[in-house]
Structure formats: C-alpha cells, structure tokens
Amino acid sequence: MSETGQPVVSMKAVNVLTAGGWRAAWAWAVILVLALRMGLGAIMGAAWMVVRPSLPVELLTDLSKYDYLPIPTTFPGDAMLSVWVRWDAVHYLNLARVGYFGASEGDSVYYPLYPVAVRFVTWTTGGNYAAGGLLISTLAAVVMFACLYRITEGRYGADSARWTVVALAVYPTAFFLIAPFTEVLFLALTLGAFLAAHARRWQLAGVLGALASLTRGPGILTVAALAWIAWEQWCGDGRPLWLSWAGIRRAMPVAIGLAMPLLGGLAFGWWRRVAGFPPMSGVLNQYSPGVAFTDPVSGLWLAIAQWITIHDLPTTLEVSSTLAFLGLSGAMLANRRWRRVDWLIYMGVNLSVLLSKHAVQASYLQSLARYVLALFPAFIVIGDWLAHRGPQVRFAYLTLSGALLIVLSALYALWWFIG
DSSP states (O other), rough: OOOTOOOOOOOOHHTTTTTHHHHHHHHHHHHHHHHHHHHHHHHHHHHHHHHHSSOOOOOOHHHHHHHHHHOOOOOEEEEEEEGGGOOOHHHHHHHHOTTTTOOOOOGSSSSSSHHHHHHGGGGGGGOOOHHHHHHHHHHHHHHHHHHHHHHHHHHOOHHHHHHHHHHHHTTTTTGGGGGSSSSSHHHHHHHHHHHHHHHTTTTHHHHHHHHHHHHHHGGGHHHHHHHHHHHHHHHHTTTTOEEEEEEHHHHHHHHHHHHHHHHHHHHHHHHHHHHHHOHHHHHHHHHHSSSEEEOOHHHHHHHHHHHHHHHHHHHHHHHHHHHHHHHHHHHHHHHHHGGGGHHHHHHHHHHHHHHHHEESOOTTTTHHHHGGGGHHHHHHHHHHHHSSSHHHHHHHHHHHHHHHHHHHHHHTTTTTOOO
16 A cells, blocks of 8 residues: 555556556547647637738748748648647757758757657658658557556556546647657657566667657666666566576576667767767757857756756756656655655656756756656656645646646747757
8 A cells, every 4th residue: 555545556567467457548639639639729720810910921831941841831721730840849850851871960969769759650641751750750659648548557557647647638738749859759658668677678778768868868878777676676586696607597587678778879879970960069069059068066056057047948848847857756656655766767868968968058957848858757746746636736736737738839830949
C-alpha cells in the first residue's frame, strides 16, 4: 500500500499484465492523439484563416521563410498542413528533403533520425514533406502515450495512468508533440527504453536508447538513469559475482544495452567530423543567437534576471517552465511515493543540461518550454497527484492548462516563437 492508502503496482508486475493493459493504453493513446490532431488543427487553421486576409499576397506565397520547402500556400492546404510548419520544423523537413549536404551548414547540428524517418514515409504522402512529418509525429505520439500509460500504470495503477496521459495532452506546449518536431519521437523511444530495461530486455533497451540518441542529443544522458535500473536489478538478484561465468553471462546484455545509447550519440558526432562539418559548438555560435554554456545555477539566475528586465512571452514561458519542473523535482525528492531514483536521475541530468545552455542574443533559456515535454517523470507526478484530487482541482487544471494550450497553439500557427 502507498502512503495515501492506494495500491501500488510494481514495475516488475507491469511486464506480466495481460494484453488488456496494453489495450487500454492504446485506446487512451489513440483517443488523445486524435483529439489533439483534430482539435488543435481546427484551432490553428481557424487562427490562420482569420489573419490570412490581412497579409500581403506576396508574403503568403513567399517560400523563403520555409527555406523553399514546397508546402501549400493556398486554402485549404495552408490551413491544414502549413500551419504546423514553423521554426525548427522547417529545418527538420528540409533535412528530410535535401539531406545534410544540401541544407545549410547550420542544420548539421540537428540529429538525423527524425528527418530520415520523414524522408522514408514521404512517399506515402505523395512527396508532401509536411504531411510526412505530421504522419511520423502522429504515429510516434500514439506510441509515446501508450508507453507513458504503461509505465505509470505499473507504478501507481490505471487511474493515475489515465490522468498522467491527460495531463501531458493538455500541457500548454503539447502541440509540439504532434507538430513536425523531434520531442515526441525522442520521448516514445526513451519511454520504450525504460520499459524494456524494467523488463530486463537490455538489448532492446539499448537499441531504443541508441535511436533516442540519434533523435536528440540529450538521449545520451538517459544511460545514467538506465544504469541505476541495472544496479537495482543486480542488487535484487543478490549481487551475483561478475567474475563468475554466470555473472558475466548476466552482465553482458546489460553492458551492451547501456553502451548502445552512448555509441548512438557518439556515432553522429563521428559522422559529422568525417563528413567535414565543423564542431557543433562552432556551428551553434555561428548560426544560433550566441549560444553559450555556463553552470545550471548561473543559467537559471541569468534567465530570471532577463525575465525581470523584459518579461516578454518567450522568457515568461521559459522561466515559468523551469521553475515548475524544478518544483516538481523537489516534490519527487520530498515525497517517498514519487521518489524513484532512476526518474530523479533522468530529471536531474536533463535539467542540468537545459539550464547550462543559454542564448546570449535571445531568450537565455530559448525553447526550454518545449524541451521540458521530454521530462516524463514530472507528468507522472502531476497525473498521480490529479488522480487523488477532487473534481474541482482536476477541472481547474484541465481548464487552465487547456486554455493556455489553445492560445499558444494559435500563436504558434501565426509565427509567434513559443519554443
């Protein structure tokens, strides 16, 4: 029994649950993704159609802001597809279209798996890269929500699992999960790696972790959390001697699984060097708005000081997101029910990296409001907390967060920088 009197299902138990558990996870995943796709698509399309008549025709038909990515510029294609292609989505889709050697050198810092996946499926969309990107994100979102449901169910039960996936689906920047961005594919692969590690399928965990590392750079950090899961399993097995033949046989799949995410991330860096691209740090300084690195504490302080000075929308979103997720990390530390070491490691290493990188000539924590979507343990905490609250609290969360999601998704469609 938990501290709240609710039963807790062990992560070991989640691997032997009947297929009905997965049926519920897939059902919730499909419903939420369809709701997001249709609901937010209608909102973003409507926002664009309201503003569109006041824009010059030459601006509407100018593809230079899309790096000449061929996308619809007339109704209904622009309202249905083009509204999703903003900011970094343009770079990902152009990488899928022309590859690293055909794109700008600045695009060489983007990791390859998402563009490769988009390029692979675009033949099914008649060569439409925007539709291909939306297809990949939609499929990845279904997998991601199903995996998140199962991880939460394995620890806290079905009620908390339902509220966890809902909490993520209505989060104010959740539209990035179904837009042509990498967060959802990265999160789906990372959650799959965690599930496989808990099931002791370490080679599968390694493959998924390597793919996550080829989707986004922080994927390499997941090894720290997976290593703790391996340590817990080793201790639970009575700490068999690694130097014995049985210990070596048991340790080899684990070692391979932990090495593969590291190798995935390093392989991309090695390929860039062999291909003749300059180091990522140099590219970021040249093509990004003065990216610099500092320690996490200084990064947070600089961001807060900047927000006090300018308090515009991007800095407000980024600073509030940082403080919220730091607070959720503190709640995980303080509450034994949520104090899972592997989750805390995952949160800690990712937040440390996010706070260490800042843009000197723009918002210091640029895009952090989007990056926090990958911090899945925080959404499990929110979902479990909502599962034990009354209807008024739940309604307040859904109303406030959902309203912000609607507003921010509409602003994104109108080329406001959100993350």
